[in-house]
Amino acid sequence: xxxxxxxxxNLHWPGFTLDVDLTLPGRGVTALFGHSGSGxxxxxxxxxxxxxxxxxxxxxxxxxxxxxxxxxxxxxxSLGYVFQEASLFPHLSARGNLEYGMKxxxxxxxxxxxxxxxxxxxxxTLLDRRPDQLSGGERQRVAIARALALKPRLLLMDEPLAAxxxxxxxxxxxxxxxxxxxxxxxxxxxxxxxxxxxHLADHLVLLEEGAVRAAxxxxxxxxxxxxxxxxxxxxxxxxxxxxxGHDDNYKLTYLDFRGGRFAVGRLQRKIGKPARVRIHxxxxxxxxxxxxxxxxxxxxxxxxxxxxxxxxxxxVVRLGLGPExxxxxxxxxxxxxxxxxxxxxxxxxxxxxxxxxxxx
Amino acid sequence: MGFSDADLAAIWLTLRLAGITTVLLLIxxxxxxxxxxxxxxxxxxxxxxVVALPLVLPPTVLGFYLLLAMGPNGPVxxxxxxxxxxTLPFTFWGxxxxxxxxSMPFVVQPIQNAIESLGERPLEAAATLRAGPWxxxxxxxxPLARPGFFTAAILGFAHTVGEFGVVLxxxxxxxxxxxxxxxxxxxxxxxxxxAEAHWLAATMVIFSFLVLLALYTLNPATRRKxx
Amino acid sequence: MKAEMKAVVLGLAALAAATLARxxxxxxxxxxNFTAPMNVIAAEFAKDTGHEAKLAFGSSGKFYAQIKNGxxxxxxxxxxxxxxxxxxxxxxxxxxxxxxxxxGTLVLWSAxxxxxxxxxxxxxxxDYNKLAIANPKxxxxxxxxxxxxxxxxxMAAAEPKLVQGENIAQTFQFALxxxxxxxxxxxxxxxxxxxxxxxxxxIVPGNLHQPIxxxxxxxxxxxxxxxxxxxxxxxxxxxxxAIIRSYGYDI
Numbered sequence: 024x025x026x027x028x029x030x031x032x033n034l035h036w037p038g039f040t041l042d043v044d045l046t047l048p049g050r051g052v053t054a055l056f057g058h059s060g061s062g063x064x065x066x067x068x069x070x071x072x073x074x075x076x077x078x079x080x081x082x083x084x085x086x087x088x089x090x091x092x093x094x095x096x097x098x099x100x101s102l103g104y105v106f107q108e109a110s111l112f113p114h115l116s117a118r119g120n121l122e123y124g125m126k127x128x129x130x131x132x133x134x135x136x137x138x139x140x141x142x143x144x145x146x147x148t149l150l151d152r153r154p155d156q157l158s159g160g161e162r163q164r165v166a167i168a169r170a171l172a173l174k175p176r177l178l179l180m181d182e183p184l185a186a187x188x189x190x191x192x193x194x195x196x197x198x199x200x201x202x203x204x205x206x207x208x209x210x211x212x213x214x215x216x217x218x219x220x221x222h223l224a225d226h227l228v229l230l231e232e233g234a235v236r237a238a239x240x241x242x243x244x245x246x247x248x249x250x251x252x253x254x255x256x257x258x259x260x261x262x263x264x265x266x267x268g269h270d271d272n273y274k275l276t277y278l279d280f281r282g283g284r285f286a287v288g289r290l291q292r293k294i295g296k297p298a299r300v301r302i303h304x305x306x307x308x309x310x311x312x313x314x315x316x317x318x319x320x321x322x323x324x325x326x327x328x329x330x331x332x333x334x335x336x337x338x339v340v341r342l343g344l345g346p347e348x349x350x351x352x353x354x355x356x357x358x359x360x361x362x363x364x365x366x367x368x369x370x371x372x373x374x375x376x377x378x379x380x381x382x383x
Numbered sequence: 384m385g386f387s388d389a390d391l392a393a394i395w396l397t398l399r400l401a402g403i404t405t406v407l408l409l410i411x412x413x414x415x416x417x418x419x420x421x422x423x424x425x426x427x428x429x430x431x432x433v434v435a436l437p438l439v440l441p442p443t444v445l446g447f448y449l450l451l452a453m454g455p456n457g458p459v460x461x462x463x464x465x466x467x468x469x470t471l472p473f474t475f476w477g478x479x480x481x482x483x484x485x486s487m488p489f490v491v492q493p494i495q496n497a498i499e500s501l502g503e504r505p506l507e508a509a510a511t512l513r514a515g516p517w518x519x520x521x522x523x524x525x526p527l528a529r530p531g532f533f534t535a536a537i538l539g540f541a542h543t544v545g546e547f548g549v550v551l552x553x554x555x556x557x558x559x560x561x562x563x564x565x566x567x568x569x570x571x572x573x574x575x576x577x578a579e580a581h582w583l584a585a586t587m588v589i590f591s592f593l594v595l596l597a598l599y600t601l602n603p604a605t606r607r608k609x610x
Numbered sequence: 611m612k613a614e615m616k617a618v619v620l621g622l623a624a625l626a627a628a629t630l631a632r633x634x635x636x637x638x639x640x641x642x643n644f645t646a647p648m649n650v651i652a653a654e655f656a657k658d659t660g661h662e663a664k665l666a667f668g669s670s671g672k673f674y675a676q677i678k679n680g681x682x683x684x685x686x687x688x689x690x691x692x693x694x695x696x697x698x699x700x701x702x703x704x705x706x707x708x709x710x711x712x713x714g715t716l717v718l719w720s721a722x723x724x725x726x727x728x729x730x731x732x733x734x735x736x737d738y739n740k741l742a743i744a745n746p747k748x749x750x751x752x753x754x755x756x757x758x759x760x761x762x763x764x765m766a767a768a769e770p771k772l773v774q775g776e777n778i779a780q781t782f783q784f785a786l787x788x789x790x791x792x793x794x795x796x797x798x799x800x801x802x803x804x805x806x807x808x809x810x811x812x813i814v815p816g817n818l819h820q821p822i823x824x825x826x827x828x829x830x831x832x833x834x835x836x837x838x839x840x841x842x843x844x845x846x847x848x849x850x851x852a853i854i855r856s857y858g859y860d861i
């Protein structure tokens with residue numbers, strides 16, 4: 024608990040109000056997710072101290088950064104910040120930018136840790152260039168390295184991919200994913216892209232008009248039927264799995280999770296390594312019996328937990344997988360099917376999963 | 384025909400005055416420019432207007448009020464007498480004080496514009512990289528706003544060299560102390576010594592041209608292709 | 611009816627033409643120190659003669675340069691006698707028109723009451739911070755002040771304390787604001803209606819310096835200008851002289 028982040032901010036500007044009271048986990052990536060104007064960037068800036076919210080409260084890992092009478096200025100906060108535009112200093116080389124912050128903290132990255140970060144972000148060959156000689160994606164990678172090199176207690180990222188085109192996004196996303204696996208510190212990640220959330224987030228804070236609509240583990244929030252995520256055309260479930268084994272005969276890899284096992288195409292990943300998968304609600308169908316006469320590979324025992332109408336002909340169903348039905352999975356079916364199968368909460372069924380996509 | 388000893392004394396005095404004034408203005412003007420560029424205070428308008436006053440006021444008006452203020456009965460004069468340094472008119476340092484007021488907008492405004500055009504982002508980036516305010520100023524603002532400081536220094540220097548009305552009002556035309564080039568030219572013209580006046584005046588024209596040429600060709604702002 | 615109208619219009623036109631012929635305009639360049647008396651004189655002049663004197667005030671040195679370069683003045687009232695004489699030599703005036711319209715009186719003045727007595731003791735003692743004089747190279751009052759100091763054997767003592775105004779008006783400003791405790795200024799600056807209005811003063815005896823003559827001259831472009839001739843005549847009349855004297859000038 025002492026490593027958690029506790030943030031309480033109350034801001035009133037003309038036409039905008041931020042009113043949040045959050046406890047966030049001290050590890051993993053927490054996505055601050057919402058439309059533009061929902062207050063997600065303002066919240067991040069309050070955490071950084073770039074925005075002063077009088078009367079606010081902020082503690083990170085047991086250390087108070089702000090309370091009613093006391094405000095630690097940004098430059099005294101052990102944080103790394105990645106802006107939407109890389110915001111490198113144009114008068115310094117990439118190396119100069121990287122070293123700017125390192126010179127100013129006592130226990131900055133050094134030696135192999137630094138080499139590792141530079142390698143992780145693939146900027147080793149760029150260090151002698153000036154920012155105007157770098158592409159947008161390269162600049163953003165340098166900016167991320169610049170923030171990480173401080174070895175901060177908290178990493179803040181404000182839509183780091185939003186200013187990049189699709190190609191650059193896809194160039195950086197793998198670096199961020201690696202970061203996600205490597206990083207010991209909490210990350211607050213502002214985004215409005217469900218795709219980035221699916222790839223990177225462990226926890227989700229859903230912001231609407233400056234207030235927290237919901238906050239919690241990603242898998243849970245994405246499948247809550249009272250939230251817009253589950254009702255979206257692209258609604259999906261995220262499930263954390265572990266590589267359990269490979270079938271070299273059929274070229275398959277088995278991924279275990281608390282509710283069972285998925286089989287996917289052969290992965291180049293060692294046994295025991297984590298793997299995050301995403302499953303589209305439209306790729307999940309429901310049957311009352313476990314059909315072994317079907318081509319569908321992934322059929323998993325499940326319990327109906329909740330149903331909600333999506334439109335006048337479709338329903339979205341939240342299933343619980345596993346013996347205690349603790350792993351949520353969304354399924355989208357027709358209203359007619361729901362009636363025919365007489366689906367009601369508590370009913371035991373089988374989820375037929377047509378497609379499992381690796382998300383990291 | 385060339386420069387008389389009096390002309391040379393005036394030139395040397397002028398360069399000294401302009402040099403000291405420029406240095407002082409960079410020291411005094413920078414925090415003012417910084418504040419003007421970044422404040423959201425209601426005082427921004429009034430302070431900005433006061434700084435810009437010398438742009439529109441006839442120098443004689445400024446000179447007249449400085450003469451009153453720095454005189455033995457004026458508030459500044461009372462203060463300097465209390466300090467035991469007498470009154471400032473007719474002294475070199477009086478001219479320096481007057482020149483600082485007179486050339487203030489030429490130094491403050493380029494710096495203010497440069498800082499304003501930097502925007503918040505580099506300052507915020509520096510803060511997230513643990514740089515305190517002073518640190519940020521010297522390692523980020525100064526290098527990035529260098530063209531503005533360059534322009535400010537050159538304009539401040541050139542404008543002080545060209546200053547006339549204020550010096551006339553509070554200088555007292557004392558050789559080697561307050562008789563600067565522009566006053567010397569004026570004296571030559573008034574005394575109908577047109578040949579001597581030409582020498583000095585032409586030198587001023589060429590000097591001013593060279594200064595502005597330097598400003599337009601050497602300034603990193605105009606050299607650099609991309610921001 | 612129509613013919614009558616025509617006659618009236620013609621009559622009015624003739625009348626206007628006659629008035630214009632009689633009432634002419636003259637542009638006058640006036641030394642700044644003579645501003646106040648000249649405004650009064652010009653008003654009286656217009657009243658008495660119907661001519662209009664359009665006045666421009668400024669530094670005599672600048673007027674000289676402007677006149678040399680074709681400035682449209684017909685009459686020049688200089689602050690000295692040198693510039694009109696020079697213009698005459700250069701053939702830029704109407705020969706024989708030059709005369710002295712006023713003689714300045716030099717006064718040692720302080721803004722402090724009782725600081726200057728009628729023997730100028732304070733000047734002799736050297737007991738003052740600054741002594742303001744007009745630039746002797748440019749202003750006759752300055753040259754006269756230097757002459758007085760040298761004549762009294764005080765130049766060496768006074769020199770480190772001298773501050774110069776570019777003209778007599780600025781010199782007066784230095785003294786008036788107290789920045790210079792003493793100043794050699796024009797009596798016309800401290801006198802109104804025949805009395806010294808403030809501070810303390812010593813009227814410098816005329817024998818201590820060359821007379822400070824202010825000369826007037828008709829410029830070449832004023833040749834044949836009836837108003838110019840009339841103005842010169844008017845300046846030498848008793849009425850104008852009385853006005854000039856009331857402002858502290860001799861004549």
